[in-house]
Amino acid sequence: MSLTNEIKRFKQIHCEDGCLSIYLRTSITSVDQQKGEWKIRLKNGLKKLEEYLEVSDNGPQLAAFKRLKKEAENQIKELATNMPISVVFIGSSSGECHLKKLQVPVENDFRWEQNPVVDQLEHLTTKYPLSGIVMIKKTDVHLVETSLGEVMEEKQFSWDVDTEDWKEYVGAKPQAEAGAALHREQYADRFDANQQRWFKKIAQKIEKNAKQRNWDSIHLTGSPDQTSEFSRQFAIRKVNIMKKNLTKLKPHEIIKEVNESTV
Template sequence: MELHEEIRKLENVRKDSTNKVFTMYLNTDPSDPEQQGGEWKIHLKNGLRNFEQYLVEDDDKEELKNFQLVQQKVEKYVRVNEQNFRKGIILFATADETVWFAIRVQLRLKTEFFWENAPVTEQFKQLYASFPKSGVILVQQDQVKVVEAEIGDILDTAYYELDIETDHWRQFTGPHKADASMGKGGKSLKQDEFQDRYEANKQRWYKSIAPKLDKRAKDKGWEEIYIIGESDASQEIRAQMNKPVDKVIQKNMLEHEESKVLEEVFG
């Protein structure tokens, strides 16, 4: 399920007074100065214990039983995933399992715990508003790379390379080190010869790949689109696409790690 749909689904949940919803935002970012000693473990332990103590004092045996069931599920999830933590965990759960959503995110969270009749989604919504499902298009002459991301997490990557003799863009499923001066049959073009062809044909080249990018944006449900590349290439791709582009960044980052690309886009 798409995250924005998951948020809408959670916002419609309402439970009774004994079968409440547990909401957790847990900061597990190892680069956070306040997390150097694994303080998240203390925060988690204290957060769960505080709710349990309150329910014991309130003498509501049914609600306490439900909370303890949720507590066990939360502790198991954390234990199983501890070696693969990122920067934070978002989790929603009920004892009857009608609500269970847990995701490890590559964004720092503000640690918060709630035990209420409805999920507390504010922080989740704020994160998604800042980092919605997006497509980042990196272009470098006859090479195009697409990075798809959501709330700081890389969902997919696609690579395209143009055969400049046939004018056909070929897609690769994995990382591909394209050679910008390779023509048909692998014959190497001199740099000045390639540059002449690029200047003469770039509009036609980008016009031929733009429909592929538009279709990908539609099929994948991108809410924002970013283009990164040198001025002429990035602006030409933008001009040829039908989908609106939110921002153009005039840098050559095609060979950079995806995480660095996302930092450039989302800061």
């Protein structure tokens, strides 16, 4: 289920005895998180909510909160050995519980209200929409589709000198094709002479893919001369250019670089 549909579902939840919404940054890439800072934030955030309910002397809500608190702690702590960048927990006193792992940061927030709090989730759908990252390296084009910091799909396109067309691979390119790069080097001058026409051909393929998959935007990366030439072949105008070679990075590292450059 897409995040947009999940948000719609959360908005339909209403409980008189309360709903627990937790936004917790859990990434262990920073020093404080490696020391277990997220555990302290989780404990303190839940403790403040419980103290508030105890003072307000609301028996049914306090009982519901304690059940959801235990459920949230158990589900989040189960991720301890493989923590994402952030987690979002939505639970209702009626028994519904949802834990969402995110590869993008959130602001730590703990709320107890009659409806789930979805403001940060709505903001994330705007900040990290479904997009395509296109990496150009002359006769090779690597495409990564991403949403909310995650890899949705990967494609590889390599120029076939025999058919004079782009050959598509879904996922990683087979190792058997690696030797073809040496063969293509013999045609470097020929590719340079026809670069504009051949770039236009692959740009049209990418545009078609973007339309079918309903991308919000396209991020173009590579050397300054190739990104400039490639961007001119797109009919759509919403193309963000990053003049940097990311082809040696892993997909999640590529997404991180692009997301940080657009903040």
